[in-house]
């Protein structure tokens with residue numbers, strides 16, 4: 218088959234007709250058929266595909282939920298109850314959406330940690346990483362907005378706490394908060410705009426994911442060795458190999474989510490959100506969504522409101538510059554004997570921060586949150602640049618197929634990634 222779209226000929230004349238006018242078929246063939254995947258990629262490389270599928274599930278289930286939801290403070294809670302009881306398969310739609318969101322975060326967290334462990338944020342994939350952090354920010358905003366919609370106690374008080382944070386900003390804070398709320402307090406205007414934004418943001422995420430995936434395909438995927446594809450032997454075609462692998466991963470995820478939906482649909486939900494919002498009754502402690510909890514822990518670890526807000530946003534924004542904070546040229550932590558352990562500790566620390574973020578901000582929990590906060594920033598701002606300079610990485614395999622044949626043992630000496638660039 219010839220390469221040029223004009224001369225390209227498929228057996229099917231309809232495909233030819235389209236291809237001649239819009240070469241989308243050859244584009245798909247190139248990007249999702251022939252696309253070379255490093256042949257040593259493990260199942261962690263399926264998490265991007267899993268996240269993409271969950272995004273579609275969330276958008277579709279969300280559109281159907283929106284057909285029955287009423288964005289009014291007097292009716293929102295009841296409309297959600299009606300979806301659960303009276304709408305055909307409404308309970309399934311809602312549980313798919315709420316548990317789908319929780320799993321979306323689990324999958325994306327694993328995807329991010331994979332990227333950090335294997336150094337996928339480094340040259341030449343920095344922009345790909347930046348787009349990823351941008352998606353993560355959008356996801357957090359979208360999930361916060363969605364959590365407000367059922368207008369339960371936790372929706373109301375969670376939104377009150379979060380929107381109050383903006384008032385900590387000097388000079389413009391109070392005005393900004395009122396502008397966000399659309400009123401002086403949380404009310405109907407707020408619920409309406411939160412619904413509108415919750416509807417539209419997933420489509421923005423969808424668009425950014427498109428750019429994110431396109432950016433991955435420019436230089437190709439990273440892999441557990443962190444070295445690039447050097448010859449045809451180092452890679453396999455995306456179709457059928459990666460597609461089969463991703464399909465299997467999707468089936469496993471589908472089973473896990475189905476078990477949660479059918480046997481424990483409220484496992485990850487907050488019980489207080491089944492009580493209608495009451496502005497006169499404050500819940501004993503206001504909890505963040507578990508997937509936002511590490512940042513909530515950072516916020517509450519600082520006694521000063523402005524300080525807490527700055528560090529909370531700083532903890533996310535600092536990820537944008539991670540590619541430049543890491544001074545090591547070796548990508549994969551498999552070849553970084555010292556940094557690897559600090560990286561693992563960073564992951565554990567993140568989970569601990571999440572745990573204490575769901576507990577009252579007092580006593581031992583507060584102390585742990587403060588220590589966790591110190592390690593979070595200490596790791597990114599001090600250890601990452603420093604270890605990169607002083608650590609001696611293990612020697613890398615000569616090529617991916619060399620690693621593959623030797624299953625990582627008996628690796629040969631080769632040029633380090635520094636020399637390769």
Ligand code: HEM
Pocket residue numbers: 261262263264265266268269272325328329332335337338342345346348349350351352353422426429430433437438439440
């Ligand atoms: C809606 C959320 C997301 C979707 C649907 C998504 C999708 C994908 C897909 C399909 C890939 C290629 C396959 C793979 O390597 O797994 C990928 C790669 C990548 N993603 Fe994401 N992603 C998302 C969020 C993020 C976030 C939040 C980050 C980082 C903050 C991130 C960082 C990366 C990196 C660094 C790669 C390159 C991995 C490599 O080549 O080793 N992604 N993403």
